[in-house]
Amino acid sequence: MLRTERLSLAYDQTPVVEQLSLSIPEGGITCLLGPNGSGKSTLLKSFAGLLTPQSGQVYLDDQPLEEWNRNRLARRLAMLPQKPIVPEGIKVRDLVALGRFPHRKWWQRDLVSDQNVTLEAMAMTGVVDLAERPVESLSGGQQQRVWIAMALAQETDILLLDEPTTFLDWGYQLEVLELLCTLNRQHGLTVIMSLHDLNQAAQFADRIAVLAGGQLEAIGSPGEIITETLINRVFRVHANVNLGRDGRPYCSGFAESAKENQRLRESDQSLSVSEPVQ
Amino acid sequence: MKGSMTAAQTTLPGNHPLTSSHTKLVLASGLCFVLVVVAGIQFGAVNLTWSEVWAGLTGESSRHVERVVFELRLPRTLTGVLIGIHFAVSGWLLQLLSRNPLAEAGILGISAGASLVAVIAFIIGDWVVSSGDPYNNTSFALQYLPMFAMAGGLVTALGVYFLGMRHGQLSPVKMTLTGAVIAGMLHALTTGALAFWGHAHTELVAQWLAGSLYGSEWQHLRALLPWTLIGLTGLAFLVRPLNVMQLDDQHARTLGLGLNGWRAFALLVATLLAASAVGVVGPVGFIGLLVPHISRRLAGADLPVQLVLCVLLGAVLAVLADLIGRTLFTPYEVPVGVVSAVLGVPFFLYLLSRQP
Numbered sequence: 001m002l003r004t005e006r007l008s009l010a011y012d013q014t015p016v017v018e019q020l021s022l023s024i025p026e027g028g029i030t031c032l033l034g035p036n037g038s039g040k041s042t043l044l045k046s047f048a049g050l051l052t053p054q055s056g057q058v059y060l061d062d063q064p065l066e067e068w069n070r071n072r073l074a075r076r077l078a079m080l081p082q083k084p085i086v087p088e089g090i091k092v093r094d095l096v097a098l099g100r101f102p103h104r105k106w107w108q109r110d111l112v113s114d115q116n117v118t119l120e121a122m123a124m125t126g127v128v129d130l131a132e133r134p135v136e137s138l139s140g141g142q143q144q145r146v147w148i149a150m151a152l153a154q155e156t157d158i159l160l161l162d163e164p165t166t167f168l169d170w171g172y173q174l175e176v177l178e179l180l181c182t183l184n185r186q187h188g189l190t191v192i193m194s195l196h197d198l199n200q201a202a203q204f205a206d207r208i209a210v211l212a213g214g215q216l217e218a219i220g221s222p223g224e225i226i227t228e229t230l231i232n233r234v235f236r237v238h239a240n241v242n243l244g245r246d247g248r249p250y251c252s253g254f255a256e257s258a259k260e261n262q263r264l265r266e267s268d269q270s271l272s273v274s275e276p277v278q
Numbered sequence: 279m280k281g282s283m284t285a286a287q288t289t290l291p292g293n294h295p296l297t298s299s300h301t302k303l304v305l306a307s308g309l310c311f312v313l314v315v316v317a318g319i320q321f322g323a324v325n326l327t328w329s330e331v332w333a334g335l336t337g338e339s340s341r342h343v344e345r346v347v348f349e350l351r352l353p354r355t356l357t358g359v360l361i362g363i364h365f366a367v368s369g370w371l372l373q374l375l376s377r378n379p380l381a382e383a384g385i386l387g388i389s390a391g392a393s394l395v396a397v398i399a400f401i402i403g404d405w406v407v408s409s410g411d412p413y414n415n416t417s418f419a420l421q422y423l424p425m426f427a428m429a430g431g432l433v434t435a436l437g438v439y440f441l442g443m444r445h446g447q448l449s450p451v452k453m454t455l456t457g458a459v460i461a462g463m464l465h466a467l468t469t470g471a472l473a474f475w476g477h478a479h480t481e482l483v484a485q486w487l488a489g490s491l492y493g494s495e496w497q498h499l500r501a502l503l504p505w506t507l508i509g510l511t512g513l514a515f516l517v518r519p520l521n522v523m524q525l526d527d528q529h530a531r532t533l534g535l536g537l538n539g540w541r542a543f544a545l546l547v548a549t550l551l552a553a554s555a556v557g558v559v560g561p562v563g564f565i566g567l568l569v570p571h572i573s574r575r576l577a578g579a580d581l582p583v584q585l586v587l588c589v590l591l592g593a594v595l596a597v598l599a600d601l602i603g604r605t606l607f608t609p610y611e612v613p614v615g616v617v618s619a620v621l622g623v624p625f626f627l628y629l630l631s632r633q634p
Contacts, residue, residue, distance in 0.1 A: 011445070048532050074534030085377075087524035089579035101522050102534035134579075154533070 099153030141172030318355035366592025369566025383552030386457035391434025424557030431553025489615030
């Protein structure tokens, strides 16, 4: 379904992604990992057809994304930005209903079938009870479920999420990831998301793609990717990787810079001793 | 996602229920609208009774009453209705479009651009058409001023829009700052143009620049009405896309919205409405700022209800302000722009203080 071929992306003249080729399996959960500025968000945006490639191409169903009409694309693929804007005063039900936009022409009103889909999406994410509440009044975790409901109301088979857990506390993070996992297993939704937490990626992903400096460093199953050498190379972290009971890896570590700082401090002291200030 | 869900069959809240509170709001605003329009016809330098007004409207009264009703009060009140709608709806659109609660034709420089071009057209028209006869130019000015004003407004709106972009995205802060600066510059140019060439009609133009309904006639109404109809038709198409435009730009695009096209269309409608009104009555501030806020406070997030309230309350504020302006200090007149600010601001502040 989604794949890129020698894809290069840039903002103005600054290259962000260079010559990247990868393919995303259908019906799985794919996580994009990588340090800040590695091009995760940019790559996700290009999957959503929001960026014109400098060279190379993104293909959906073997057709270049550029050839997809925006409306047709919106019925195939939904995206949840990292920091979506909540329209002032909007109620949960009305926000979720916005997901029906691509299914109606701009002069049409929502039909009963649209209302059913909206309600179904709210049921799947467990926000039916919040339907009449203003979105602004909800907790971060509830809001995130409402946004996912809106994306589900779009009735696409691909869902892109840009760091869906960033502004949530740990409990809500897991809740959102478990919800995505359920939607994937029960309804065959293809989930592609960027994450910061290696352990969460290892726990929930079927496939992990690691980006570094705008290039694909590695791609594979969590067991193949979450290794001490790779983590050290990409994240500059001395990691300790173990296998959990579910057979998935989990890791802990400390930053390389911590060690370097210590070494620097020691050498500073030795310098000041051996070379007195003149 | 094709999985069957039992919840879908259980409860089905209506998608767009015009809740009873919304119905009441619209009815109450409608009532205000009717009352204010009747009052606008009834009161003035000469106060008429209801029966006199009715007789005047049905043509069964004295020549004098008929003249007051038909030639003075009715065109003036109806022009007030239209400019109220124009400024309020234009402000509503601009605030939504730029995600900026301060946006309005005056603040974004659209009114100033419209004024400048209208004033220059007025001066040149005066010079070309009626050299030698300074009293011969009113019809020329009236017929074409809205056109010139709209041209000026559109050019300014485009400039502010493109200068307000940052990295290909509209930046509300940058757009507002650009608009304010450009508005200042255009005001200065307008004053300059008046000082240099406008001496023959400075008073007339100055009064127009203050935003006044003084001397509104049927021709004013005829010049405005087509634009009111065009603008409101455009808005009917815009409501659904506007709902989505409230989201983040890229988010809106992933919902299949052709963002640039719709935004340009919304900006065009907002500019045509504001600039055509400026062309007829001069730049009236505050209605475009206050009425959208009041409507939003009253209606909540429901855009169609907000729009209906904007139309009704915009007309109410303009007509009421004009009525007060011309009756309070008779025979002197306070321009509608001044009174609408004095009336609207306290109400606006009251609503702000009630904000949760």
